[in-house]
Amino acid sequence: MSIIDLSWRNMKRNFRLYTIYFISMLVGVIIYFTFSGLMFNKDVVAAIQNKENYEMSIFIASIIVFLFIVFFILYANSFFMKQRKKEFGMYLLYGMKERQIVAMVFFETLFLSVISVSSGILIGGLLSKFFGRVLMNLMRYNDDISFAFPLEAVVSTVLLFALLNGIITIQSYFSIRRVQLVELFHAKGKKDRPFTFSMPLAILSILLIVGSYYTITLAGHTDIWKNYFKETLIATTVALIVGTYLFFSQFSGWVLQKMSQTKNYFNGNKMLWISSLRFSIRGNTVNFTFNSLISAVVIFSVGFIAVDYAVKGDVVRKEFPNHIAFSTQEDEKQKEIEGIMNDSHPIISHERITGIQMEKIQDRKMFWSHPEYYTEELYLFPESQLNAIVDLRKVGDKVDLVGEEAIILTRGIDDPKKYKSPQPEITVLEDHTFRIVQKIRYPLLSMPTSPGGDTDLQPTVIIVSDEAFTYLKEESIVSSYDIYEIEDPKTSNDVSREIYDIVMKTDGAYYSAFVDIYSMDMESSSLVLFSVAFFAVIALFALGSVIYFKQLREATEEQEHYAILRQMGVGHKEMKKIIWKKLLFVFLPPLIIGLVHSWFLLYYTVILLIKDLPSLTTIIFSVMGLYVLTYLIFYLSSTSIYYKIINEKNTR
Amino acid sequence: MASYIRVVKVVETMKIIIQTKNLSKAYGKTQVLKNIDMTIEHGEFTAIMGPSGSGKTTLMNTLSTIDTFNGGDVWIEGRSLLDINKKDLREFRQKRMGFIFQDYNLLDTLTVKENILLPLALQKTPVIEMEQRLARLIEALNIEGILHQYPNEISGGQKQRTAAARAIITNPAIVFADEPTGALDSRSATQLLEQVQLLNKTFKTTVLMITHDPYAASYCQRVIFLRDGKIVNELFKGAQTEKEFFDRILTIQSVIGGEGR
Numbered sequence: 001m002s003i004i005d006l007s008w009r010n011m012k013r014n015f016r017l018y019t020i021y022f023i024s025m026l027v028g029v030i031i032y033f034t035f036s037g038l039m040f041n042k043d044v045v046a047a048i049q050n051k052e053n054y055e056m057s058i059f060i061a062s063i064i065v066f067l068f069i070v071f072f073i074l075y076a077n078s079f080f081m082k083q084r085k086k087e088f089g090m091y092l093l094y095g096m097k098e099r100q101i102v103a104m105v106f107f108e109t110l111f112l113s114v115i116s117v118s119s120g121i122l123i124g125g126l127l128s129k130f131f132g133r134v135l136m137n138l139m140r141y142n143d144d145i146s147f148a149f150p151l152e153a154v155v156s157t158v159l160l161f162a163l164l165n166g167i168i169t170i171q172s173y174f175s176i177r178r179v180q181l182v183e184l185f186h187a188k189g190k191k192d193r194p195f196t197f198s199m200p201l202a203i204l205s206i207l208l209i210v211g212s213y214y215t216i217t218l219a220g221h222t223d224i225w226k227n228y229f230k231e232t233l234i235a236t237t238v239a240l241i242v243g244t245y246l247f248f249s250q251f252s253g254w255v256l257q258k259m260s261q262t263k264n265y266f267n268g269n270k271m272l273w274i275s276s277l278r279f280s281i282r283g284n285t286v287n288f289t290f291n292s293l294i295s296a297v298v299i300f301s302v303g304f305i306a307v308d309y310a311v312k313g314d315v316v317r318k319e320f321p322n323h324i325a326f327s328t329q330e331d332e333k334q335k336e337i338e339g340i341m342n343d344s345h346p347i348i349s350h351e352r353i354t355g356i357q358m359e360k361i362q363d364r365k366m367f368w369s370h371p372e373y374y375t376e377e378l379y380l381f382p383e384s385q386l387n388a389i390v391d392l393r394k395v396g397d398k399v400d401l402v403g404e405e406a407i408i409l410t411r412g413i414d415d416p417k418k419y420k421s422p423q424p425e426i427t428v429l430e431d432h433t434f435r436i437v438q439k440i441r442y443p444l445l446s447m448p449t450s451p452g453g454d455t456d457l458q459p460t461v462i463i464v465s466d467e468a469f470t471y472l473k474e475e476s477i478v479s480s481y482d483i484y485e486i487e488d489p490k491t492s493n494d495v496s497r498e499i500y501d502i503v504m505k506t507d508g509a510y511y512s513a514f515v516d517i518y519s520m521d522m523e524s525s526s527l528v529l530f531s532v533a534f535f536a537v538i539a540l541f542a543l544g545s546v547i548y549f550k551q552l553r554e555a556t557e558e559q560e561h562y563a564i565l566r567q568m569g570v571g572h573k574e575m576k577k578i579i580w581k582k583l584l585f586v587f588l589p590p591l592i593i594g595l596v597h598s599w600f601l602l603y604y605t606v607i608l609l610i611k612d613l614p615s616l617t618t619i620i621f622s623v624m625g626l627y628v629l630t631y632l633i634f635y636l637s638s639t640s641i642y643y644k645i646i647n648e649k650n651t652r
Numbered sequence: 653m654a655s656y657i658r659v660v661k662v663v664e665t666m667k668i669i670i671q672t673k674n675l676s677k678a679y680g681k682t683q684v685l686k687n688i689d690m691t692i693e694h695g696e697f698t699a700i701m702g703p704s705g706s707g708k709t710t711l712m713n714t715l716s717t718i719d720t721f722n723g724g725d726v727w728i729e730g731r732s733l734l735d736i737n738k739k740d741l742r743e744f745r746q747k748r749m750g751f752i753f754q755d756y757n758l759l760d761t762l763t764v765k766e767n768i769l770l771p772l773a774l775q776k777t778p779v780i781e782m783e784q785r786l787a788r789l790i791e792a793l794n795i796e797g798i799l800h801q802y803p804n805e806i807s808g809g810q811k812q813r814t815a816a817a818r819a820i821i822t823n824p825a826i827v828f829a830d831e832p833t834g835a836l837d838s839r840s841a842t843q844l845l846e847q848v849q850l851l852n853k854t855f856k857t858t859v860l861m862i863t864h865d866p867y868a869a870s871y872c873q874r875v876i877f878l879r880d881g882k883i884v885n886e887l888f889k890g891a892q893t894e895k896e897f898f899d900r901i902l903t904i905q906s907v908i909g910g911e912g913r
Contacts, residue, residue, distance in 0.1 A: 193802045266773045266782055275761040564757040567718070568771060569746030571739070
């Protein structure tokens with residue numbers, strides 16, 4: 001019987017164990033191939049405006065995905081190796097060499113890899129249409145994505161999994177070398193008695209967790225975070241980590257201990273799962289602590305990125321309200337430009353505004369908190385034109401100014417402000433003084449843009465009364481700008497590019513288009529959100545799988561217990577109930593702690609700050625929902641496999 | 653408490669616990685049990701002896717409903733096993749039978765007390781009744797000092813006494829003991845046998861013990877010899893002492909065992 005033959009027989013015989021391992025690998029291949037498939041998908045690449053940026057981010061993302069997969073599969077493999085310790089020991093006992101066993105494991109992994117890589121690529125290719133669609137939706141493009149199996153993606157998947165195969169073999173080699181023949185003849189590690197848990201420490205864990213939650217809730221309305229940011233942050237983090245650790249090492253054990261002292265303990269199957277849990281606390285503490293903390297951080301970052309993504313469109317819309325705006329052209333060119341727009345994105349409305357362009361003024365800091373973001377030269381526009389643009393955009397409030405009154409227009413970073421008397425005065429054109437009545441956040445002319453996504457300084461604009469403007473106009477240089485609202489501005493990239501080329505033939509011309517910034521920001525934040533969501537799914541999956549595999553290992557150790565129960569006449573239903581309850585107490589606490597932690601982190605840092613955004617709760621809840629779903633799947637799957645394991649005939 | 657008294661009455665009125673007629677069992681073509689006819693009465697302490705392969709374990713598994721049979725019939729407390737469905741069988745086993753195994757089969761995550769009470773807990777017996785039943789066994793089995801210890805902290809003899817307590821706490825109609833002294837040193841074995849004997853006398857517990865050890869068998873009132881799936885002999889202790897009975901068992905065993913192997 002050759003080694004390959006032996007590996008093949010092993011796989012057929014140990015089907016269930018291999019299935020778990022196979023599925024882990026398959027999930028890895030699917031995720032990785034989906035990701036690298038997107039990088040090389042022709043349809044997706046064609047739709048993307050900033051291709052270099054896209055390829056770079058997807059490349060980095062796929063490396064991170066791969067690292068997650070390595071971690072996850074190595075964990076699955078170590079579980080797998082430990083399960084087979086006895087089998088390896090038998091081979092060694094019968095005189096097989098370590099190297100031969102490693103070769104056998106290598107062939108098995110190779111079989112599994114070949115099957116999982118080929119089926120993973122098939123499934124991943126089919127899924128790429130769906131994920132491409134999701135990505136396009138996030139970027140708000142309407143391009144259709146077809147099924148694709150890009151050669152580059154296939155090759156990189158195959159190569160990386162060949163590499164992974166090598167890593168697995170090395171890991172297997174080390175775990176086989178660690179097999180001690182003595183273990184074969186000795187009973188498994190003996191359990192003496194459960195550890196006793198201390199009530200003070202149990203209470204301390206709750207105090208620490210509640211305390212750090214409380215500090216987080218203070219973020220909005222006390223100075224402690226402002227004045228002692230670093231100290232508070234460190235104290236809160238440490239309290240949360242220590243509290244979580246004590247929660248799993250002491251509090252949960254203490255609760256179980258209390259439960260075992262009640263009269264009710266002897267009622268039904270309670271004492272079976274409670275006692276078994278009491279014995280497993282020690283081994284699970286670090287695992288659970290790590291799991292719930294990392295999960296909380298993962299959810300928090302997805303929430304954070306999702307919020308960033310969700311507000312991005314609104315921010316761009318506020319800062320770049322003009323769909324297309326440029327310095328007025330000669331009539332002929334103006335007609336040509338309007339023709340370009342009407343071809344694909346018909347003009348909804350159009351307004352020409354005329355303003356006075358002036359030299360720089362002294363002491364801008366008085367009026368602008370961040371003058372470095374504005375042009376030094378100043379533009380004066382009459383109130384009637386601002387009101388006309390308010391009409392055009394259907395956004396903003398009209399103004400009414402008389403005599404020397406003036407309004408300063410600012411952008412996002414400057415807060416709006418109403419001035420009471422004495423109102424500050426500003427002198428322009430040498431001897432004309434205006435009183436500033438208020439600052440409003442309203443970009444009449446937005447920052448100049450170019451189709452590549454570059455921006456320039458925001459034009460500094462002051463609005464004056466119509467009569468003052470008419471009077472000043474006589475002796476000044478005026479310049480006019482055409483502002484257009486067009487249909488479906490989000491997809492007007494090509495239009496913008498053409499108009500930009502025409503307008504920029506004149507030196508110093510002004511050009512600004514909403515789509516230039518929108519498409520760039522949307523693409524980059526979509527990519528970030530898409531990748532982070534992907535990482536989150538893999539990370540949560542990998543973390544959950546650690547608990548999952550641990551439970552399966554425990555199931556093997558508890559086979560004997562259930563065999564005894566069966567002899568005592570305990571039925572299948574009752575055993576299932578015991579397993580359901582026991583595993584519920586295993587999966588639920590880390591899940592709840594992870595959820596509550598991330599909720600507190602998200603609510604007081606992100607949600608409270610941007611609470612008027614309707615889509616926000618949806619995003620956060622879907623991330624949390626996914627987290628719960630992952631655990632639910634692991635819970636259901638592990639109960640069923642647990643049950644199968646304990647029902648296996650013990651071959652010892 | 654009321655239900656407990658009722659159970660005792662039922663047991664006393666039903667004299668025959670187990671009865672088999674033409675009981676046969678085959679694994680494939682190998683006939684393991686051949687037309688076994690036997691009767692176990694209430695309060696009997698019986699041993700089944702025989703060389704390995706004689707079918708004694710199969711017999712016990714069949715009688716204890718863990719295994720099925722191909723021919724004949726078995727009545728337990730007057731009910732034919734052929735008439736009971738699988739679910740009822742399990743319940744029957746849980747309520748009316750107790751088991752003692754060679755390797756104790758105690759759950760190492762439960763204390764001695766919890767192990768003993770487990771069958772009652774699973775049947776949702778009221779806690780007060782559990783404590784009362786336990787109290788009666790504590791003295792007879794001498795387990796007071798170890799009640800709150802875990803199985804890995806006590807000796808083999810103590811473990812087996814715990815297992816014995818667990819087996820009879822449900823007031824079963826019959827206790828099956830499979831080589832209970834197999835893993836014990838001779839002192840612990842003697843102690844255990846004396847205690848089982850005591851339980852049998854005080855509580856009228858019916859015990860069916862499988863053993864290959866003539867010494868263990870000498871504590872029984874009756875020994876059934878099995879060879880090649882057939883009952884080949886039967887001894888009653890009557891008024892004999894353990895020593896006299898032991899010698900007789902040895903004699904019979906040498907006759908049967910000698911040609912059986």
